[in-house]
Amino acid sequence: MSPPAVPRAPKATTSLLQRRSPLAQPLQQRATLAALDLSQTRHQGDFDQALAAQGCQSLRPDALEILQLNIGKLCNMACRHCHVDAGPDRTQENMDRDTIDACLAFLDQTTAHTVDITGGAPELNPHFRYLVDQCVARGKQVIDRCNLTVLLLAPLADLPQWLADRGVTVVCSLPHYRQRNTDRQRGDGTFEQSIAALRRLNAVGYGQGDPQRQLTLVTNPVGALLASNQAKAEQEWKAGLLQHQGVSFDRLIALNNMPIARFLEWLEASGNLQAYMELLVNAFNPATLSGLMCRQTLSIGWDGFVYDCDFNQMLDLPIRQNPRAGEPGDRPRLQIRHCTPSDLAQRQIITGSHCFGCTAGAGSSCGGALS
Numbered sequence: 001m002s003p004p005a006v007p008r009a010p011k012a013t014t015s016l017l018q019r020r021s022p023l024a025q026p027l028q029q030r031a032t033l034a035a036l037d038l039s040q041t042r043h044q045g046d047f048d049q050a051l052a053a054q055g056c057q058s059l060r061p062d063a064l065e066i067l068q069l070n071i072g073k074l075c076n077m078a079c080r081h082c083h084v085d086a087g088p089d090r091t092q093e094n095m096d097r098d099t100i101d102a103c104l105a106f107l108d109q110t111t112a113h114t115v116d117i118t119g120g121a122p123e124l125n126p127h128f129r130y131l132v133d134q135c136v137a138r139g140k141q142v143i144d145r146c147n148l149t150v151l152l153l154a155p156l157a158d159l160p161q162w163l164a165d166r167g168v169t170v171v172c173s174l175p176h177y178r179q180r181n182t183d184r185q186r187g188d189g190t191f192e193q194s195i196a197a198l199r200r201l202n203a204v205g206y207g208q209g210d211p212q213r214q215l216t217l218v219t220n221p222v223g224a225l226l227a228s229n230q231a232k233a234e235q236e237w238k239a240g241l242l243q244h245q246g247v248s249f250d251r252l253i254a255l256n257n258m259p260i261a262r263f264l265e266w267l268e269a270s271g272n273l274q275a276y277m278e279l280l281v282n283a284f285n286p287a288t289l290s291g292l293m294c295r296q297t298l299s300i301g302w303d304g305f306v307y308d309c310d311f312n313q314m315l316d317l318p319i320r321q322n323p324r325a326g327e328p329g330d331r332p333r334l335q336i337r338h339c340t341p342s343d344l345a346q347r348q349i350i351t352g353s354h355c356f357g358c359t360a361g362a363g364s365s366c367g368g369a370l371s
């Protein structure tokens, strides 16, 4: 089954891959970050030093709680800040049914209580509904990371009710509750379409306090700034969206933008890269370390390779076989088909300067602020 054709939707830019930008290559992204001089910042901009100062020689995983599946890079949008470099042109990178079944077989061996489905726009993967049904049948909590505008596509018109019937938690990205800021990051018309989609979710019971129909909004700064105070922003957003748009939601989570892919490109092009990295490093907050998502979450790519988190996935920093055996070297990357939970328990989480994005300020993870 091939992915559906992607109808018109707001687009702020195009993918790095489509533009043949050198930054489309994760190696080039890592080199760009490595070339920055952060010697004047806290811990000389070295994440391992920042950990060591807290008496922590390396990051290690706790018990697995969340299996995050990135089921493709195809998206109906092309936002300026996208760390996935997703877009309508990314039709080749979609998880196939065999890989989904391998993920489910792995899930059955784990303690994970939640499956977090992301992309791209995961709903555009032809196996999305199969995956959700399989996870629900196993009694797992399911999260759909949704960009909202995708819900307006004609083939997905029934999706809000379909998700509600299965108790899927919908986590929706919306940069800001004001039109100008949202459209600047995601393209003209995004705000209007997002509000229309939120109305559809409200109409089927989402965003009104029902634990089976939880609607979370995700905001990230528009610009080279840290995420705003989550609790304060939630109150402001709830009041603003209800008063001006008549829509409600349950929870707001505020994330830092990661210096990866298109946000990295924007930082570099706008002359903000050095200052943004210094901001992240100098805002290192040790209280975030225990909640870092890589400690409780495992991230699987569309092709079945296994990563500590979605950010390591985009920077092509895979978990390799024999995690107890010294330096990674040329060890093969770990495939979910050949992986058991015990292969992963003793591993050392792969870190780099991008990790300061997770530890800056109140911290940042797929579940929101960490402290």
Ligand code: SF4
Residues within 6 Å of the ligand: 075, 076, 077, 078, 079, 081, 082, 083, 084, 085, 086, 087, 119, 120, 121, 147, 173
């Ligand atoms: S940020 Fe989300 S909605 Fe925007 S292009 Fe990336 S995956 Fe698509």
Ligand code: SF4
Residues within 6 Å of the ligand: 292, 293, 294, 295, 308, 309, 310, 311, 312, 349, 350, 351, 352, 354, 355, 356, 358
């Ligand atoms: S980017 Fe964040 S989640 Fe990923 S390994 Fe670094 S600290 Fe952990």
